[in-house]
Amino acid sequence: MKHLITATGLVLATQAVAETPVLNVYTYDSFATEWGPGPAIEEGFEAQCGCDLKWVTAGDGAALLSRLRLEGEGTEADVVLGLDTNLTAAARDTGLFAPQTVSADYALPIAWSDDTFVPFDWGYFAFVGNAEDPKPANFRALADSDRRVVIQDPRSSTPGLGLLLWIKAAYGDEAPQVWADLKDNIVTVTPGWSEAYGMFLDGEADLVLSYTTSPAYHVIAEEDASKVALPFDEGHYLQVEVAGAVAGSDQPELAQAFLAYLASDAAQSVIPTTNWMYPAVTPEGGLPDGFTDLVTPAKSLLVPEGDVPAMRDAALEEWRAALSQ
Amino acid sequence: MLTLEALTLRQGDFTLHADWTLAPGARLALIGPSGAGKSTVLASIAGFLDPEAGRILWEGRDLRGTPPGKRPVAMLFQDGNLFPHLTVARNVGLGIRPDLKLTAADRDRVSAALTRVGLAGMEDRMPGSLSGGQQSRVALARVLVMDRPLLLLDEPFAALGPALRAEMLELVSALCDDTGATLVMVSHAPEDAQRITGLTCVVADGQAAPPVDTAAVFADPPQVLRDYLG
């Protein structure tokens, strides 16, 4: 008898689930973990949509795009969240995305008008070091100094690619020389951000390629103000993370609703202390404390998305050549 | 009746011929110099070596293609006759059912066989805890329960001292009396052959000669045997 009741309950529950529309959101792994924004955003959106939000994750933004390309038209994704401005051109070229209709008062350092992608957070790449140490003010000063730097591989890491485009955007044809000068400062090139940041914390390097927002984590989560980002006077390369609705989605309204929710205050106020990036829209309560006294670059650098593919291939070759000497 | 019919055995460059029969219940010693092929004859009867030519027949039936375990043969090797990881009772029990699914009656048979070879009550011992002579007795108990009409011994007692070896051969002889089995054994020592076998086959120069009366052959050994005996 007891089993019968359980079984009936299961059947009913399954039916209930079956009737709830499911929204598949593809994102990168760290977004959906318990420390990322995922859980709060899922809870908030499900409370208003009467739907079941399901995260489907890939390793990082680049892997996310690869996954989408592999699946093509047959993808079950309704929304893709976590591409950045270096990937949007390739993402757009797939033709898999639907136009978006979200309008919001974006607090981005650049004007945002994009009919496909909704920005949800942004940040500047920067070198992070210890407060009491010397702080070179640009790449040339860094190259002349004895500071030990750990960076990431542009072929396998988002910040790694960001640095490549940063130096290219700042120095153009002189980029190879800058890399050559930096060579003796670079301790090693790690496959991903985590390994590099871990090495920096362990004292293997004086500086690590990360974000201007990284010190906020240490201030807010650890009450440790000893980590700082170095302002560079060439300007800092900008990363804007975006989401887009998939054209072939069987839940187009839900997808658009989710994009709108992503730009809403409920989601945006979660972003800073979970994804450790600037929210795309300033929350009503303002930025959290640790975010207000961060380094703000004098100049924002960003390669137009259409120029990224050609430029990154050339920059990668220069990088490889300079550092392989 | 065991028949080796125009048999040619080959191992690499070595060849051996035999063409003779052995009456049921007979006891035959294969004797001859090392490397003459005594073990090869046993291996072919047991099914470990396919004849190059000719046939091996048991009761008129060609044994070719019959795997070793399906032949009417129980065999003891020079060494490694027991599985060291199984108890005495299980080692013997394998002779009744290779999957060791033994009935109570089977287990009684095992115990009876152990008693017969003088190892009553040793069922649960491991082979490693037994003396060499006791290990041989376990193997013989298994031969007993296998109840095969043809017993092949490839010098299983070679490592034992002379007195113990003699004792084992007496036991073999008694077991053959019990079961009426035909015995073919390899021997280095003429006294072993003289002790229990009525017939002797001289293996030398690529020939396993037809069996002859043991007493007669030792009374007047052929040249090859004389060379071997020295």
Add this chain to the structure above:
Amino acid sequence: MARSPVAVILGGAVALAVAALILGPLAAVLWHAGGAGWPSPSDWSAVRFTVWQAVLSAVLSGALAIPVARALARRRFLGRGVMILALGAPFILPVVAAIAGLLALFGRNGVLNSALAAFGLPGIEIFGLHGVLLAHVFFNLPLAVRLLLEGWRAIPAERFRLAAQLDMPPGAVFRLIEWPMLRQRMPGVLAVVFAICLSSFAVVLILGGGPAATTIELAIYQAFSFDFDLGRAATLAVLQLIMVTVAALLALRLARTDGMGAGLDRPMAIWTDRPGLRVQDAAVLILTALFIAAPMVLLVIQGLPALVQMPAVVWSAALTSLAVALASTGIAVLAGLALALPRRGLYDSIAMMTLAASPLVLGTGLFLLIRPFAFPGNHILAITAVVNAAAALPFVLRSLAPDLHATEDGFGRLADSLDLRGWARLRWLILPRLRRPLGFAAGLAAALSMGDLGVIALFPPPDTATLPLQIYRLMGAYRMEAAAAASLLLVALSFGLFAVFDRIGRHADT
């Protein structure tokens, strides 16, 4: 069971399944790409570097293993058994933990550099080709030592007795007795280490120091993720597969008794000795013990403080990893047994292929194959267990093969004459005789599966994680201390699993 048609068919089916698991995904990627691609010049330089570092790693590990194995072979001392056991540790140490341990020893703030600085000496730098080699020697020296130790043990004691009787000097003993053994065994040892280092990924990237130290696997990553050139990624994967398989086959052919070295506890007798030799052996053994043990001790010191306040998800990830590792062990041991029983070279060789599979191409191909029927992310734990099992197969097979051969050689005829076939032969002869290597192999498979990030990183499930994935997640969320503690837990669990299985193998039913 051996040589029986059932065993051959069963082994063949498993071999086919393994081949399909490795080649199927590759074919799927090629098919999706619409054909193979041609590697770029930088890909070729990655191929060259991969081979070069693997050659150097093999030669160094092999050469350094000679004095260590020699000293271990001829000395009795307190803790000798422990040392031989500990020599197995680096092999099953998760890569992420090993790198952390090596950095704690050789890094800028490491123990060694602190000591050097205290004496006013210049520090050493771990990053670069030499860092890669150092790490590879750390992983593979113990393996090489164990393989050579077997060689020393196989030299009949009578030869050393004769040498002593003739009052041969140590040089002559080496030249006349030990060198011939080394000449036989060393090629196999070199090939094994070479094959393992060919497919090394994280070590080379993290310690390599820059793009000059790029491996084929990163070239595959670039082709796949950066350029989305699946054809080129597949070509590179094929190249890697061919190189590693050839090296592994060479190892198989050259390594004479090619066990993994289970149970080498008895020292050999020694009659020729000199005080100088004693000092040399002591120095070699102490240095080796320090080199192997120090990174692990430092790992414990680093991770211990955070161990008490580990997030709950770490514990649940640990349970998940345990379940995956146990499932993977079951699959690996059963498949290894099925492949080993028929004793066919072809089946052996097929198992060796798994050493060479590119995780990225394997994962992508599996995704392409599974996607039409199911969502790979929903079954990722099962997929991880299967892929981890496949990765452990070469080592499982190498552990089982020598004892299986010895069993068949020693008892095959008796079993045949008793008509012991099929299941009965397996149950009453082979399994009892293989208990030790089975325990050892199961321990190896469990530890390797426990520590390997594997394909799960490609399809990380949002609601669950294995421990290695959880460690990466903690690191990605700035929680480096918790990650260090979780790494320590991972190491403890890996070693624990190995020790439990190995013990079961040693003590069961005896």
